[in-house]
Amino acid sequence: MHSSQNSPEQMLTSMLGPGIAVEVAAPTVVENQLFPDEQQHIVRAVAKRQAEFGTARVCARRALARIGMAPCSLVPHQDRSPRWPPGVRGSISHTQGCCAVALTRSPDVTGLGIDIEEDTPLQRELVPAICTPEEQQWIGRFGEDARGWLGKLLFSAKEAFYKCQYPVTRTVIDFHDVQLSVDLAAGEFSVAKVRPNGSSWDHVRHVAGKFRRGSRFIVTTAVLAATSKP
Ligand SMILES: CC(C)(COP(=O)(O)OP(=O)(O)OC[C@H]1O[C@@H](n2cnc3c(N)ncnc32)[C@H](O)[C@@H]1OP(=O)(O)O)[C@@H](O)C(=O)NCCC(=O)NCCS
Structure with missing residues (x-):
């Protein structure tokens, strides 16, 4: 989603809303x-x-x-x-x-992660390391010119998710431990699968992810609401 108010500060402020x-x-x-x-x-x-x-x-x-x-x-x-x-x-x-x-x-927020990346295509040879086979299949449904930025989007979204979850779980996870689902029109992403996936982790899956593209950046945010309790 391209943002009309597109400095990183404007994008982050509108994505995260009041209280952050x-x-x-x-x-x-x-x-x-x-x-x-x-x-x-x-x-x-x-x-x-x-x-x-x-x-x-x-x-x-x-x-x-x-x-x-x-x-x-x-x-x-x-x-x-x-x-x-x-x-x-x-x-x-x-x-x-x-x-x-x-x-x-805010007591409503348990976890918060942000990431900013240059809006340049993810190098093709990095895609298998960053994206799960299902995510690669999703990217493959788009034309050649979109695939690079979609790879970068998944990279950034996983970094934001990682920064959100780590202070909550104190667990190091790898790119293939997380599978994201992206709603391009809404500018949102969610966690489809995450490993570990035991009961103490179920709430972390409920992270609300957002992304924007503006200026020369891709900006992603991940917020874990206090209502998503373990
Ligand atoms: C932590 C990590 C995501 C930071 O990425 P980066 O490439 O250094 O990029 P950024 O500049 O966007 O982020 C840097 C900030 O991340 C934060 N950070 C570092 N480790 C962190 C952690 N474990 N949890 C939360 N935030 C962390 C720090 O605040 C750091 O800023 P500082 O050095 O000024 O204090 C990355 O280095 C890393 O260790 N990744 C581990 C594996 C991974 O990425 N998994 C993703 C799949 S879920």
Whole structure:
């Protein structure tokens, strides 16, 4: 779905709705705005990583302020997942020229994942690694010119789903552990199958997925509502 209001910030804001604060900025090195432990975390990183990590922290503190939270250090967990203040759910994505953060303290939201990718075709040789055989069959029903972006859409949607589910389940899952079903006209995706699929996981399947295409980006969001209890 192409969006008429199409900056990544506008797309994320309209996809996530009220109650979720979105902040987006172009990555730049921002060391004088970082806490000492954040600076330490990236002291040996290359400039590109320093820029995206720092810009994400600046965006996150702006978003925290908008949901009434005080600024604090945001050094990630050892498994790289984001560390938020108690009661906050959120997600970060970086891509070429764009760094985005979405945060909420709404009790209605248990999990939140966002992803932004450049709207370029997924390399053909990556499709079997990212897409299940059923997803590949779905892509194969479209013309050659659509297949590349549909592959990128599934990649991005799986990244958003992963970021949404991980803080809830603390489980690392692979691209073939998730099968998505996409409604192109509505700009929505849902989880058709997920592994593991035991009773403690059933609620994670109820993630509400959305996507938009705008400017030169594909933007995806995954939200797990509090009503989807284990
Ligand atoms: C976590 C992952 C999805 C992040 O992707 P990425 O290519 O680095 O891309 P992005 O820039 O969009 O996201 C980076 C952010 O992801 C977040 N992230 C990292 N690990 C995470 C996790 N386990 N859970 C939730 N969010 C996580 C971090 O906030 C990070 O930002 P930061 O480094 O500034 O703190 C990816 O690196 C990964 O580990 N994937 C595992 C397998 C997978 O993708 N499965 C998908 C099939 S379901």
